[in-house]
Amino acid sequence: MKMQSVQLSHGSGGVESQKLINDIFYKHLQDLVICGGEDAGVFESSSKLAVSTDGYTISPIFFEGGDIGKLSIYGSCNDVSMMGAKPQYITASFMIEEGFLFEELEKIVISFSAAIKECNVKLISGDTKVLPKGTIDKMFITTTAIGEIVYPNLSAFSLQSDCSIIVSGTIGDHGAVIFSKREEIEINSNLQSDCAFLYPMLESLFTENINIYALRDSTRGGIASVLNEWANSSNVGIEINEEKLPIKNEVRGICEMLGFEACNLANEGMCVLCVSKKDELKTLEILRNSKLGQNAQIIGQTTNENKKQVIFKTSYGAKRYLEYPSGELLPRIC
Amino acid sequence: MKMQSVQLSHGSGGVESQKLINDIFYKHLQDLVICGGEDAGVFESSSKLAVSTDGYTISPIFFEGGDIGKLSIYGSCNDVSMMGAKPQYITASFMIEEGFLFEELEKIVISFSAAIKECNVKLISGDTKVLPKGTIDKMFITTTAIGEIVYPNLSAFSLQSDCSIIVSGTIGDHGAVIFSKREEIEINSNLQSDCAFLYPMLESLFTENINIYALRDSTRGGIASVLNEWANSSNVGIEINEEKLPIKNEVRGICEMLGFEACNLANEGMCVLCVSKKDELKTLEILRNSKLGQNAQIIGQTTNENKKQVIFKTSYGAKRYLEYPSGELLPRIC
Known part of the structure; x- marks a missing residue:
């Protein structure tokens, strides 16, 4: 019988980890990834950059109008936008509970991928951890967005009166x-x-x-x-x-x-x-x-x-x- | 009686969140933070950069020779180093279980801060989430390191024979x-x-x-x-x-x-x-x-x-x- 859910072995950094990444993540993210298979992604820049990180732990993970995958991309891309920056790159770290259904994981990866396309960013680094049942509630995602500043000097410290x-x-x-x-x-x-x-x-x-x-x-x-x-x-x-x-x-x-x-x-x-x-x-x-x-x-x-x-x-x-x-x-x- | 552990209210984005951040995080990280109080950190660059993200979920969180705080800084800084890059900036997202002792949190923040100093990087963006008891085992940290490439072209795809x-x-x-x-x-x-x-x-x-x-x-x-x-x-x-x-x-x-x-x-x-x-x-x-x-x-x-x-x-x-x-x-x- 084919496995239908994420197992601990999918997080061990071995054969099964590669399989999970290829079968579910790369399948939907292939064209959106740069520097796959390396320890770090590489990009060239000659400008002012904004960087923002956020951990997404929303419950329920599926809700009217979205899910944790979409939210984790929009959320961090919005944060760099607030500094006047156009998002360009995103990193993502998935933490997944043992027993999480592949079907649900794939749904999330598909909406995550669609959001990446919509934001017109590239996935520059990623990580997947699998945690034993009961040590995490379903799934958390942390993303970091990097964007090029097009409208500088926005700041919470620079409001004027009137x-x-x-x-x-x-x-x-x-x-x-x-x-x-x-x-x-x-x-x-x-x-x-x-x-x-x-x-x-x-x-x-x-x-x-x-x-x-x-x-x-x-x-x-x-x-x-x-x-x-x-x-x-x-x-x-x-x-x-x-x-x-x-x-x-x-x-x-x-x-x-x-x-x-x-x-x-x-x-x-x-x-x-x-x-x-x-x-x-x-x-x-x-x-x-x-x-x-x-x-x-x-x-x-x-x-x-x-x-x-x-x-x-x-x-x-x-x-x-x-x-x-x-x-x-x-x-x-x- | 003074509270001795992290409460859900510390993660609500209000008064208590600010207090947690000021009393425990900023206390030890003050000189290491850039762009505190903004939605995203900003830096200027005119070079090739390497970026790497990793989620740290180690158990136990304290172990001989380290703890999750130190590990989360070294880990991602090492990953960009592997691409020939000198680490310069780091982002961190903390996910903490309700009831986590302040005393232990402070220990981790102190070693996290010491590792940031040792790696000579700046904390450019951070996030803290508090999760209800039982939905996360103690604490997870995700960090993203950004470094300037000083030795280019290292790659898992470029090994030669002999x-x-x-x-x-x-x-x-x-x-x-x-x-x-x-x-x-x-x-x-x-x-x-x-x-x-x-x-x-x-x-x-x-x-x-x-x-x-x-x-x-x-x-x-x-x-x-x-x-x-x-x-x-x-x-x-x-x-x-x-x-x-x-x-x-x-x-x-x-x-x-x-x-x-x-x-x-x-x-x-x-x-x-x-x-x-x-x-x-x-x-x-x-x-x-x-x-x-x-x-x-x-x-x-x-x-x-x-x-x-x-x-x-x-x-x-x-x-x-x-x-x-x-x-x-x-x-x-x-």
Whole structure:
């Protein structure tokens, strides 16, 4: 009988390891790999590079709108995009539980491969480990993206006051999907994780020379985390018009049911932008011209007052602080 | 009461995550980090770079001669060194089990930090995830090293026949230590993992213009794996003089007790070299002048016969094939 799942021997660095790599990984990644069979991949560069690493441990590994394979590519490619870099290379380390079904592994490798193609990067180094049953829950992937900086000087430390704060899409979609899936809440809707590659949407902003101070994809900790980090790092205040926040009704519903703030929920295909006020409308227009940015919204501005604080305002004049998220929130969200 | 272990909230991307990073990671890594607080690290380069990623899942995480922190830095820095590159940057992604003791985490971060200093690299991007108890066994670390190539064209695909095969040190030390620790075999000796950074030992070979065809650190699968991969990739035969293999008595003892071949056991601070015959003695001399290379040995040669095969010979004329390792060997060795 043919084996149907990953065995410990597939991780021993011998015959079976080679077989796993050839039969499942190379099969779908062949044209996307450089320097296969060496200890390290090699590339030539004469520019400023951005590098970002992230470990993906999401549970469940398959979810509405994506899976761990796709997420692990988009996630790190998005992180270098946030530094104004065009992703070029990616490394990936797979950690797999003994007994993991080949069928599921192949599904993940196929979507991982499709994401690599979409991001137009090359897989420059890879690693596979197999762990005994019970020492890891199904599969973790760590990726590192390397990209060439095309729009320099973006930084969480360089926000100025009187700039506009914009979100490129609706808030909390990914977190709400994972939460409801994990809590087995039936969502009678098509709500999907927003899991997506952000660089193509941002490219026009870079080439149109929009004056951007900072970009940050809103993942773990949601926009509450991004805004508080920016306010702190750049010593500015941030004022958000609460009514402007684009939040899907399904996400609002899940938040009410579970007692969460949408602002603390993760996205995986949305970013927050800080741009100069004069460019805010042009930014909005460019974002909305892209498929991912159709729900983009100007949500607030940086201020000279209330330094290091994020303040939510309503049109009735109510004000409250948006705190840096704390407590457990949702483990294994990405 | 002060918390003594890692909690799920330390992985939520909020206040507690920041605290964990500041109190334990930054405390020991402050001077070694570039671009802290951004989504990606940035560096400038105008050369050929080598990149290598590896996931470290070793069990136990503390062992004679090292721990997972040190191993995760040396391991990936060694991998880029094998491509003739001087390591310059490293990224690290920590995955930690809920309940992991701060005391142990700090020990690991301290040795991780010392290894970064020793390798003279900068930490350019990092990530920390906390996983619910039972979904990961203690801690996994994935690192990616980036290095500048100083000795180009090393490749597993470029071995020629009539070259010398050299090992830089004794065989199987790391594997034997982990095995005996896991099987609770008392070794009445000082046997330690050989876990070490290899670049400094190799640097003189690069500057002295030794004619090297390939380098490979012998880790998972041992030298059996390296030699078989080389024979296959370069379509040459490899003949090894079995009596020349430097193997410590303790390692021989453990192998006999457990029925293993030392050639299948992992090292973490030893590499195999393929150099032109005319340079073999000079190579040996340079290696032996370095602390790590004192037990270096010429163990065999590449041949035009027996292509894709590795053959072990004794002085009595006995011959046998050294197979590519197969079966389970030892999971979680690195």
